[in-house]
Amino acid sequence: MVEQSKDTYLTVAGISEGLYKEKGSKFLAFVFPCDNKETAKTHLDRLRKEHRNACHVCFAWRFGTTNFSDRYSDDGEPANSAGKPIFGQILSFQLTNVLIAIVRYYGGTNLGVGGLITAYKTSSKEALLNATIQEKIIQIPYQITFTYPETGAVMNLLNKLSIEILSQGVDGNSPYLLVGVKRTEVEKLIATFSPLHTVKINLLENED
Secondary structure (H helix, E strand, O other): OOOOOOOEEEEEOOOOEEEEOOEEEEEEEEEEOOOOHHHHHHHHHHHHHOOOOEEEEEEEEEEEOOOEEEEEEEEOOOOOOOOOHHHHHHHHHHHHHEEEEHHHHHHOOOOOHHHHHHHHHHEEEEEEEOOOOOEEEEOOOEEOOOOHHHHHHHHHHHHOOEEEEEEEEEEEEEEEEEEEEOOHHHHHHHHHHHHOOOOOEOOOOOOO
């Protein structure tokens, strides 16, 4: 497992699958890279259409890198027998921006709550073991607003700090840059620009 720093997070690079069978029931697990509920619902709707004969489509997700948005669903299975075990594997692998959905085909024999917990946990783990897990940098968005004569000084300081410029524009008569800053570099950014009293550095609203 990748060991991440305070400036990074772990997620999956692409879609992966897993399978668990028990007493005739099949549990098809799907892992998706995903960072919002709209995209997650699209994946879930597609699975329900593709597996119309399945009895349950249970899922769990986690979005965000600093403030997390979590949800899990049993989709008609006994309480906490499906969604929570799936979500537990997201936590176990220390992942975020991920959706795990499990399609269950009933095999005619009840598995009991304990059996269901094992099935949903194991199928989730199987899919995650088949996934490519990657480490990504957490970038906190800031807007740097300055005057045209200060352009050279601002660019030089950003180059020295190795700060990534995400985009640029003009607000009225003032140019600005949108930059991505590592969490551990925020104080250094503010301190470096403090001598330039007319330069404004504002944290942008971050859904994470």
